[in-house]
Amino acid sequence: MNSRAQDLSPTAIRERILDAAEACLIEFGYGSRLHAVITERAGLSRPTVYKYVGDQAQIFEALLQREITRFFTLLDPVLRGLDRLDDGFVECVVFAVGYARRHPVLQKGLRDDPATVLPWFTVQSGPLIERGAEFLAPYFERMRRDGPAVSAQVICEWAFRLVSSLITTTGCVDTDDERALRELVRGLLSIGAVPAVEPA
Incomplete structure (x- = not known):
């Protein structure tokens, strides 16, 4: 330098x-x-x-906060032009999973030192969920104007939990395939449209 x-x-x-x-x-x-x-x-x-x-822990925290800010800056134009809640939710999840899959620092941590990284998405996820909700709630609030009476905060938390699961665990769907991932998320949303079965 x-x-x-x-x-x-x-x-x-x-x-x-x-x-x-x-x-x-x-x-x-x-x-x-x-x-x-x-x-x-x-x-x-x-x-x-x-x-x-x-110290080292504060450097990691500052780096995490910087990366979250970068992520939201890139997510903004993805969500800005969408008007339907289902489209916004799907595109938010697909973008977030793709971003995480391509992020070298996150991938290095998940691969080589999951004990350090996984708590950010599990037992220490509260601040990430709050920061995500702060950013996403206005978008989801606007998109759900004529949609379900679910709070934007709940939608944000659901998105975070779904993204966390998709980037930290493997399943039967190849989440590196954007088309397959989009179909998976749309399928999960369609479950909410199935009428509840009355108990016998």
């Missing part, structure tokens, strides 16, 4: 640290003690890294 910390804005320093963290996670994985390697890759001193991002 050519520029020194004093020549950079706080935002540029933080981005440099997170870029280095992303590269180190892809190269070395989640299991090693990465703080020193990230510091070296960023070309910054340890005190500077601690000052602008924090």
Whole structure:
């Protein structure tokens, strides 16, 4: 790195640290003690890294938050032009699964260190669900104007839980095949249209 910390804005320093963290996670994985390697890759001193991002756990958290922001930025145009709730739900899930399947840091973690990554989608998923609902609720609220009387928050949570399952487990449908994935999600939605059977 050519520029020194004093020549950079706080935002540029933080981005440099997170870029280095992303590269180190892809190269070395989640299991090693990465703080020193990230510091070296960023070309910054340890005190500077601690000052602008924090320890290794805080770096991972900041990297996760940055990736979520990037994801929502890319998802926005996918949802913006859709008016029907079923279309919006399906396209949201298909986009999210495809994005996760192509994400090198996430895939490296799921493959090499699932014990570190899986809690984000299971027992520690509350903040991700809340952040997802905050972003998605206005879209789903607009799309469901004439649709079912289900809260947008519930729809968001269902989308998150479905995406989490599809990216962390395997099944009989090839979720790398976008057409097959779209058919699967549409099929799941159609279950809601089946009338409930009255108990005998």
